[in-house]
Amino acid sequence: MTDLAYPEVGRTPTGIEGLEALTRGGLPTGRMTVVSGTAGSGKTVFSAQFLAEGIRRYDEVGLFVSLDQGRQDLLSNLGGFAWGLPGATEDGRFILLDASPAVGQAEVVTGEYDLDGLLVRIRHAVASHGVRRVAVDAVNTLAENYDPGHLRTILRRLRALFSELDVTAVVTTERLSEDQPELTRYGLESFVGDAVIVLRNNPIAEYRRRTIEVVKVRGGGHHAGQVPFAILPGRGIAVLPLTTMPLDHPRLGDHISCGIPALDEMLGGGVRRSSVTLAAGPTGSGKTLLSCSFADAGLQEGERVLYVSFEESPEQLIANAAGIGLEALSLGSADLLVISRYPESRGAIEHLLGIHEAIDTFGPDRLIVDGLAALENLTPDRVFREFLIGLNSRVKAEGLTAWYTMSLPLFYDRGPISMANLSSMADNLLLTRYEHETRRTRRTLAVVKTRGSQNDASKRSMEIGSDGIRIGPPPEEP
Amino acid sequence: MAGSNPMLLRLFVAGRTPAGRRAVATLERIVADHPGGEEALRLEIIDILEEPERAEEERILATPTLIVTSTGPVRRLVGDLSDRQTVLDALAEAIPPGEETP
Numbered sequence: 001m002t003d004l005a006y007p008e009v010g011r012t013p014t015g016i017e018g019l020e021a022l023t024r025g026g027l028p029t030g031r032m033t034v035v036s037g038t039a040g041s042g043k044t045v046f047s048a049q050f051l052a053e054g055i056r057r058y059d060e061v062g063l064f065v066s067l068d069q070g071r072q073d074l075l076s077n078l079g080g081f082a083w084g085l086p087g088a089t090e091d092g093r094f095i096l097l098d099a100s101p102a103v104g105q106a107e108v109v110t111g112e113y114d115l116d117g118l119l120v121r122i123r124h125a126v127a128s129h130g131v132r133r134v135a136v137d138a139v140n141t142l143a144e145n146y147d148p149g150h151l152r153t154i155l156r157r158l159r160a161l162f163s164e165l166d167v168t169a170v171v172t173t174e175r176l177s178e179d180q181p182e183l184t185r186y187g188l189e190s191f192v193g194d195a196v197i198v199l200r201n202n203p204i205a206e207y208r209r210r211t212i213e214v215v216k217v218r219g220g221g222h223h224a225g226q227v228p229f230a231i232l233p234g235r236g237i238a239v240l241p242l243t244t245m246p247l248d249h250p251r252l253g254d255h256i257s258c259g260i261p262a263l264d265e266m267l268g269g270g271v272r273r274s275s276v277t278l279a280a281g282p283t284g285s286g287k288t289l290l291s292c293s294f295a296d297a298g299l300q301e302g303e304r305v306l307y308v309s310f311e312e313s314p315e316q317l318i319a320n321a322a323g324i325g326l327e328a329l330s331l332g333s334a335d336l337l338v339i340s341r342y343p344e345s346r347g348a349i350e351h352l353l354g355i356h357e358a359i360d361t362f363g364p365d366r367l368i369v370d371g372l373a374a375l376e377n378l379t380p381d382r383v384f385r386e387f388l389i390g391l392n393s394r395v396k397a398e399g400l401t402a403w404y405t406m407s408l409p410l411f412y413d414r415g416p417i418s419m420a421n422l423s424s425m426a427d428n429l430l431l432t433r434y435e436h437e438t439r440r441t442r443r444t445l446a447v448v449k450t451r452g453s454q455n456d457a458s459k460r461s462m463e464i465g466s467d468g469i470r471i472g473p474p475p476e477e478p
Numbered sequence: 479m480a481g482s483n484p485m486l487l488r489l490f491v492a493g494r495t496p497a498g499r500r501a502v503a504t505l506e507r508i509v510a511d512h513p514g515g516e517e518a519l520r521l522e523i524i525d526i527l528e529e530p531e532r533a534e535e536e537r538i539l540a541t542p543t544l545i546v547t548s549t550g551p552v553r554r555l556v557g558d559l560s561d562r563q564t565v566l567d568a569l570a571e572a573i574p575p576g577e578e579t580p
Contacts, residue, residue: 102537102554110564111500111557116492117526117538124530146540146556 009194009219012133012168015053016046017353018239022214022223027195030166031218032159034193036173036184041199042210042231043172044069044077047135049236050170052083055093060132062088063095063125063167065118067141071098082234095129097121101145115142115154119161126165134162134169140185148186155192178202183215194218200226204380207347212239228386230350238353240390252427252452256301256401259293259326262471263445266460268453271428274399275451276392278422280406281432286443286464287405288312290430291368292321292329293469294403298366299328299335306364307338308355310371314338325467337362343375348387351375356394367400372422373407385421392425427451432462445471484520485548485572492541493527497558501542504559508566519569548572 011025020026027033027050037043051062066074074096078085088094099118101107125131136158143151155171162169173189175182175198183190183198190196196215201208211226229239253273257264264270271277277294279287288311298305309317314331317338321329329336339358341351359367369391376384395402406422423429429449435442445462447455461472487505491498502523509519526533526541536545546553546568553568 097534098537099539105552105554107540107543107554107556108564108568109556111560112497113540113542113557114492114495114497115539116495116541117490117533117543120492120526120530121533121538124534142539 011220012054013058014050015057016049016237016239017235018227018229018241019212019237021242022212022227022239023195023217024221024223027168027170028217028219029168030163031194032155032162032169032171032192033195033197034171034173034184034189035197035199036175036189037199038175038178038201041175041201042229042237043174043199044074044137045081045231045236046197046199047137047170047172048078048085049081049083051094051133051135052081052085052088052236054133055088056084061093061095061130062133062135063097063122063129063131065097065099065122065134065136067099067136068138070100070103071096074098080233081236083236092129095125095131097125100141107145109146113146115146115150118142118154119157122158123161123165126167131165132167134167136169136171138172138174139189140174143186151186152188152192155189159192159194190215195222199229204383207378207380207383209380209383210349212237228349228383228390230347230353232350232353240349240352240386241356241394253399253401255453257297258290258403259295259297259300260290260469260471262460263290263447263469266447266456266458266471267428267450268455271401271403272452273401274396275427276395276402276404276425277428277430278404278406278426279430279432280408280422281430282409282434283407285432285434286445286462286469287407287432288317288370289320289324289464289469290432290445291370291403291405292317292324292326295336295366295368296321296326296329298401299333302335303365304335304363305337305366305368306355306358306362307336307368308358308370309338309340310343310351310369310374312370313340323466324464324469337364343371343378348375348379348383349390352387352390355391359394359398359400364400367395367402369402369404371407372404376406388421388425423449428455483549484514484516484518485546485569487519487521487569488524488536488545488547489521490524490526490533490536490538490541490543490545493525495541498542500558500560501544504562504565505544508562508569544568546572550574 010029012029013026054060054062085094173184195217198213200211210229212229213226214222252275255270257270279290295305431446431448433444435444443462444459446459458474463470524532540556544555550573553572559565
């Protein structure tokens with residue numbers, strides 16, 4: 001049996017966040033991985049980050065072979081990433097081999113040739129610097145500057161060279177367009193690679209949805225299908241962690257206060273720990289102040305609170321909270337982290353990865369995400385759904401007690417598409433509304449659903465005063 | 479006279495390949511046929527397998543590659559130089575108009 005099996009191939013972790021889960025541990029060690037994508041899909045970032053993380057995390061010397069960009073262009077394009085490349089260049093752990101066409105020295109081809117020069121230079125650099133990881137970017141350049149017929153040969157020889165030198169390599173190649181049926185420009189690169197990864201950059205309206213797909217890993221399994229990723233300023237590529245909505249809901253914990261005694265009662269004694277609450281209603285109906293109360297109550301209990309707002313600055317938020325007498329909610333508190341982002345400042349997946357990072361570093365007990373509609377308005381449905389699933393899966397995995405708000409149109413028959421998604425994901429659903437009466441407009445609040453508790457679903461009046469949110473009594477039995 | 483400022487023909491090969499040998503033969507004939515001989519055309523053959531750092535210096539990707547250096551623009555020719563006229567054209571282009579051709 002064993003003689004028929006593929007020899008076991010080790011894996012070299014890329015160090016790129018979220019990617020190891022897709023490749024089941026990394027790229028095949030001592031082999032060649034082909035990374036394909038259209039212009040601007042992130043190939044150069046991917047290959048450089050593979051080397052940079054190798055240097056930073058695994059102390060492996062990296063060799064970057066640049067076939068299309070010259071040294072200066074490449075370094076300035078990568079200059080925005082805080083990977084420590086300048087230092088690694090100085091101490092000889094990041095080696096840049098500039099194999100771009102020499103400027104002003106156009107080559108005239110006359111007669112037979114091969115591309116041994118490239119192979120000799122790579123071999124020499126690997127041997128003289130103790131290189132463990134190699135990136136070649138982008139191999140299609142060779143087919144453009146020389147006879148395309150050489151491409152198959154050079155790919156085979158590169159693969160053999162990497163195997164002989166026992167270095168783990170990434171070779172990028174360009175796709176003509178996202179619609180090209182082949183995975184790679186010349187349709188042959190993927191056959192030579194021991195592993196193949198495709199980066200996509202699909203426009204949906206004005207949004208660009210980046211995905212990464214591991215197409216094959218020779219001699220091993222991998223996760224199938226496209227997974228969203230982002231190129232984060234300073235950090236580079238981060239792949240959205242693989243998450244699926246848990247089929248059976250995790251157990252909810254004990255009841256904790258949301259800061260308003262009457263609302264706690266309506267919820268059957270407060271929200272359960274590890275539950276997700278959604279407060280939905282039109283703008284100005286009090287959702288943010290409810291969130292502030294929930295945050296304030298957590299701080300009073302000595303819990304850590306992460307407050308993500310897509311609508312207000314931290315200062316504005318605290319001022320609003322102070323206006324209704326909430327005092328624990330203060331920017332001076334070490335247990336409070338407020339992240340305020342314009343929704344349009346980046347894509348939804350970038351925002352989500354930012355929240356993931358804050359969860360990692362801050363370690364909150366309570367998470368508030370305020371103003372989801374502002375983000376939804378800018379985001380294609382499919383991507384927003386990915387955002388929600390990714391957010392909720394993380395919340396459930398960490399056992400955070402979460403509180404989201406979502407604006408609804410003032411008059412609606414049915415909510416936005418996301419309402420259906422959101423309310424099915426939420427354990428508790430609160431609806432805030434305006435009621436127009438003859439003389440005045442009155443705010444109302446109802447607990448529409450709670451999971452794991454008896455709730456009082458009656459519609460109550462809600463008044464916002466300088467001493468807090470007051471909730472009216474239940475309506476009298478008729 | 480060109481002798482005071484010879485044209486430099488540097489041929490980069492990777493070991494002894496048929497294409498490399500053809501390129502060497504073409505160049506040796508051109509030098510031999512030239513009235514100024516080795517005074518006017520200085521031929522250097524670099525085997526990058528033995529001197530890989532020189533391939534790096536001159537950014538050689540393909541072999542054979544001929545780099546022609548004179549007073550004018552640097553010319554690079556890739557291939558076995560089987561077409562002698564292409565080589566002669568490149569030598570002519572390596573000298574700015576008005577100066578003496580080798």
